[in-house]
């Protein structure tokens with residue numbers, strides 16, 4: 001098969017391929033960008049595979065960076081763009097199921113392609129537009145099938161993360177995982193224990209954000225993969241419920257994905273923290289999800305106050321999106337309006353602060369200050385007090401009197 005027209009990302013990189021070829025080596029575009037082009041999807045990073053060894057690449061180009069030279073990867077700098085170029089390689093022995101003990105550089109494209117994960121990821125695209133398809137990936141693309149290259153068992157032993165990638169691609173592309181590949185996942189899923197949580201997190205999040213997440217989530221349960229993921233042991237029922245809610249839906253961002261998962265697992269705001277820490281999420285994501293879960297759990301029980309809404313703060317959007325996906329029959333649009341109409345959105349918008357309290361009331365700053373300000377904040381948010389300096393000073397005075 002020949003591609004008539006290459007996307008601009010490829011045409012921009014063609015001079016690189018040509019230069020490598022002129023030096024007497026082979027060079028191809030490989031990986032996700034070729035797959036996505038064939039699917040008519042936008043592409044991100046352009047990966048190049050070559051028969052030239054790293055030192056040979058460095059001899060051809062003036063400006064290169066050793067980005068992963070021990071794995072054969074050199075970045076070629078060209079007109080302000082960087083192109084990762086990796087020497088054809090085979091990965092001989094894998095004692096820990098995650099990274100090869102040694103990589104062997106080879107001159108053969110076929111050897112390189114045959115150690116790649118799935119047939120749709122094992123295409124090579126030549127500078128002249130020819131698609132090299134050694135494993136019938138084009139048929140799999142047409143049939144929307146995800147199939148391991150060669151023996152799935154071997155591919156998963158080389159890198160156990162590929163089992164998670166299978167679910168991720170099936171979710172992103174709406175591809176069905178072919179039976180032998182799925183069975184090998186089921187049989188080898190325990191190997192995921194060897195994989196760093198950061199890598200699992202990346203794939204899991206991509207799976208959650210795919211358009212067929214419901215399908216991938218059900219396959220995850222079917223093969224028992226959840227039992228090897230942090231905090232998801234024995235959550236079959238919750239995940240089947242989550243899959244059901246996500247039919248025909250696509251989650252818009254990472255925060256919503258994790259908030260929705262946590263909500264469907266039925267965790268408290270406190271347990272949320274521990275769960276997301278297991279997955280090594282950022283403090284920022286954890287904070288957002290906790291705020292949202294607090295409100296959503298309140299909503300599960302019934303009405304929420306303006307103060308509850310106020311406390312969600314900048315997590316309001318992901319929280320309302322999560323609500324819309326959830327089983328709760330609460331009108332998220334009405335809540336959005338209520339939030340928009342709050343008198344203030346944060347402490348800084350209060351018409352009074354510690355400094356003003358100190359000078360107006362002659363109080364010394366201390367713990368009582370915080371309490372006093374919070375009382376005023378709650379009453380302003382609740383609508384009992386107007387957010388005006390004079391009103392708040394008077395109210396503060398009264399609060400101090402009644403406190404005595």
Ligand SMILES: Nc1ccn([C@@H]2O[C@H](COP(=O)(O)OP(=O)(O)OP(=O)(O)O)[C@@H](O)[C@H]2O)c(=O)n1
Pocket residue numbers: 030031032033047115116117118121122159161162165
């Ligand atoms: N565990 C892995 C990771 C990657 N690859 C190979 O390396 C390519 C590039 O990897 P990566 O960028 O991680 O995945 P992509 O398929 O490019 O997907 P994405 O669009 O998400 O980058 C893959 O297509 C595949 O050929 C592999 O065989 N096994």
Ligand SMILES: [Mg+2]
Pocket residue numbers: 031032033045
């Ligand atoms: Mg990629």
